[in-house]
Amino acid sequence: MKATAPAKIILFGEHAVVYNQPAIAIPVNDVKAFATIETDANLDDPVVRADDFGIEHSLNKKSVPGKIEHIMKALNLVRENSNSGFPDKGWRLSVSSKIPVARGMGSSAAISVVLIKIFFKYLKLDLSPSRLIDLSYELEKFHHGTPSGIDNAVISLGAPILFQKEKGFKVFHPKTFHFVIGDTGIGKKTATVVKDVAARYRKAMASYKAIFEAIGSVANQGLDALSLGQHKKLGRLMNLNQSLLDELGVSSPELEHLIHTALENGALGAKLCGAGKGGCMVALADSIEHAEKISVKLSEAGAKQTFVTTLKRGNGK
Ligand code: PMV
Numbered sequence: 001m002k003a004t005a006p007a008k009i010i011l012f013g014e015h016a017v018v019y020n021q022p023a024i025a026i027p028v029n030d031v032k033a034f035a036t037i038e039t040d041a042n043l044d045d046p047v048v049r050a051d052d053f054g055i056e057h058s059l060n061k062k063s064v065p066g067k068i069e070h071i072m073k074a075l076n077l078v079r080e081n082s083n084s085g086f087p088d089k090g091w092r093l094s095v096s097s098k099i100p101v102a103r104g105m106g107s108s109a110a111i112s113v114v115l116i117k118i119f120f121k122y123l124k125l126d127l128s129p130s131r132l133i134d135l136s137y138e139l140e141k142f143h144h145g146t147p148s149g150i151d152n153a154v155i156s157l158g159a160p161i162l163f164q165k166e167k168g169f170k171v172f173h174p175k176t177f178h179f180v181i182g183d184t185g186i187g188k189k190t191a192t193v194v195k196d197v198a199a200r201y202r203k204a205m206a207s208y209k210a211i212f213e214a215i216g217s218v219a220n221q222g223l224d225a226l227s228l229g230q231h232k233k234l235g236r237l238m239n240l241n242q243s244l245l246d247e248l249g250v251s252s253p254e255l256e257h258l259i260h261t262a263l264e265n266g267a268l269g270a271k272l273c274g275a276g277k278g279g280c281m282v283a284l285a286d287s288i289e290h291a292e293k294i295s296v297k298l299s300e301a302g303a304k305q306t307f308v309t310t311l312k313r314g315n316g317k
Contacts, residue, residue, distance in 0.1 A: 001038075003117035007031040007099040008106040008154045009181060009273040009282050009309075011226075012219035012241050013163075015197055015248055017148040019209075021216030022164045024223060025154035026174075028181070028309045033097035033110035035118040044089050051096040070108070071095060073142050074115035077135060084123050091122065100305065102187035104274015109151035112139035132156040145191045160311060162223050175229030176312040178291040179282050180262065184254040185304030186278030193275040197248055208248070215244050226311075235268025235284045242271035250276030254302075259283070261301040265294050 006027040013023025045058040053067045064072050071093070079086050095115065099107040113136045120127040136152035150163040161169040201208040218241045225234040242259060245251055255272045262270040262283035270283035283298075285291035288310065295306040 001118065001121055002034065002036045003114050003121060004032045004034050005110040005113040005117065005155050006158055007033075007110060008151060009104070009179075009280070010150065011273070011282070012222040012237065013150075013215055014104075014272075014274060014276070015194070015245065015250060016212040016215035016219075017150050017163065017165060018146070018194060018197075019201075019212045020165045021212050022162055022219045022223075023148070023150055023216075024160070024162055024219050024226070025150050026160040026311050027154055027158050028105065028307060029158070030309060031098050031105065031307055033095070033099055033107070033114045035093065035095045035114045037118055037122045038092045038094075039090055040092055041090055043092060046087070046089060047092045049092065049094040051094055070111055070139070070143075071115060074112065074139055075119065077138055078116060078119040078123070081135060082120070082123055082125055084125065086119075086123065093118065100183055100280075102189065102279065103183050104190075104272070104276070104279035105181070106151045106155050106274075108143045109136060109140055109155045112136040112143075112152060113155045115139075129157055143191075144194070146194070147190075160226070162219070172223060172227060173313050174226040174311050176310065177226065177231065177234065178285045178288050179309050179311065180267070180285055180291045180294045180298065181273070181280050181282050181307040181309065182258040182262070182295075182298040182303035183280050183305045184252070184258060184278050185302075186252070186254055188275055188278040190275040193250055193277050197250065200249060211244050211247050215241060218244070231268055231284065231286070238269030238271045238282075238284060239263075242269075245272055245276060252277050254278065255281050258298055258301060258303055261297055262294050265297045266290060267294055 006029045011024045017023035045060040049056045101107045116135045133156045140147045159171045163169045222237045258281045259270040267283035273282045291308045
């Protein structure tokens with residue numbers, strides 16, 4: 001029994017989305033988190049394995065290693081939200097992920113989604129997309145404090161979305177676009193960066209509000225460009241979003257370096273993606289070959305890893 005969940009990137013609107021502005025996120029389907037459950041009648045204890053950390057843990061032990069706390073939270077959440085009892089022996093769960101951790105690619109949301117999916121599958125219970133979004137949001141709160149909900153929504157749906165905190169999401173149908181993602185290699189805690197923005201917002205409310213609104217307007221225009229296949233316009237909007245993120249104080253020299261490298265090599269636009277202050281940037285390329293070329297240049301400029309991804313109508317399904 002197997003479940004997967006994709007990575008994601010935010011194309012427009014990070015941070016402003018926390019303040020109820022619209023934002024756009026897309027799944028990155030070639031980079032995934034995985035979970036499997038094997039049944040084994042000889043297993044007296046249920047066992048969980050977090051392969052990336054080399055941890056195998058029996059659930060009958062009292063103490064829980066920090067690295068698998070996420071799994072335990074998910075299991076308890078599913079126990080509370082399903083009427084059928086969860087078998088207390090005879091199964092082994094394994095979790096692993098190719099999504100870089102704390103780099104703005106939704107690693108924690110993908111683990112939340114994949115765990116809920118596999119537990120529901122194991123219990124043979126129906127799981128609607130909206131239930132998956134709601135349950136994974138509960139787990140995201142445990143990690144981030146006050147997440148907007150965009151990460152777990154795009155990952156649950158596996159489709160590009162326009163998201164607004166108080167309005168919900170709308171799946172949209174983009175034309176084809178090729179992106180390159182570059183990882184600075186610097187991990188950051190989303191909750192800390194969001195808190196720092198909130199502290200600066202409280203000190204300069206009017207100007208931060210204006211920046212959030214400008215970002216919201218860029219996101220709305222971005223939706224049109226994505227839907228109509230307007231490559232140059234999309235690139236310009238990404239650059240504009242980046243300068244607004246810089247004004248919010250969430251860029252960093254390492255991100256700027258990779259962004260400039262992409263632009264110098266013909267990217268139509270580039271910006272940080274996710275919370276910023278490290279993590280990843282994303283650049284828009286003309287073609288898949290161009291995306292591969294930018295990817296090589298980003299690696300030469302110090303990117304720890306790169307991903308080329310294509311957004312197209314109907315992908316993610
Ligand atoms: O860096 P990530 O993938 O955790 O994305 C954070 C996006 C923010 O808008 C900064 C926070 C949020 O909850 O939406």
